[in-house]
Amino acid sequence: MTAPTERADAARNRLRILDAARRLLAADGFADLSLDTVAKEAGVGVGTVYRRFRNRAGLVYALIEDNETRFQETFTRHCEDAAPSAHDRLRAFLHGMAELVDENRQLLLLAEASVPAGRYHSAPFRRHHEQIVGMVEELAPGVDAAYVADLLLMAYTPGLFDFQRTERGWELDRIKRGLDALIGGIGAAENG
Structure with missing residues (x-):
């Protein structure tokens, strides 16, 4: 049915x-x-x-899910149009996630405050984790991809991300450069 x-x-x-x-x-x-x-x-x-x-929380989660759908559509188009390597896909994904979290900080902070560990049980988190695991396995087959995916997704914890942007005053480009360094390390781990 x-x-x-x-x-x-x-x-x-x-x-x-x-x-x-x-x-x-x-x-x-x-x-x-x-x-x-x-x-x-x-x-x-x-x-x-x-x-x-x-209620207001229902509206907030609908906005988050709608923005997630747009992010996934953009990422899918990128992969179809350019046929990028695992490194380039992971980089595009992590940079896109940084933009998504930055644009939705208020919504994500509210969601995090209402259900602190809720994001780890959400469909978007599971989907992101699965996508990152696949790219990490391709980029560095000998690495514990599930653990690395958890570590990478920690960068998008709303409270930490907001702290970096507001309290530390970091620009989004700085965060992306940090993610690039992590990707480089993941790729080097397979060769080490």
Whole structure:
């Protein structure tokens, strides 16, 4: 049995709501985000927003998942268009993840605060882990790829990432250069 297809008007409303939430977050930050305000900004009834997302946390997780889908689509296109090596795929993936986390810091911090270890049980984390394991196994077959994947994903812990960007004042390029050094080390580990 297949999952029911979303009605066209429901799909349009979902996109309108997510776009409105993004605009409000960009303008006012998360503190003032309410489902009532999002409904007004999206031009839909507040009941539509509550039925769809139930609460603010539901909306936050929907935004995170929508952004994750966009990230995966971009990464897939990159791999199809360029047919890159495992090193280049891992680099593109980790750099893309840094951009994704940076763009979604407020949402991810909120998610982390509401369920501290929740990210480790989430579908995106499992998907990222699996993807990194595959690339590390190809890049350095003798390395414990699952452990290395865990270590690499720690770089995207929302609290640490935010601390590096705000308290330490690190630019995103600095974080990417650090990730590049790790990738180089992983590749060298196979040759060592």
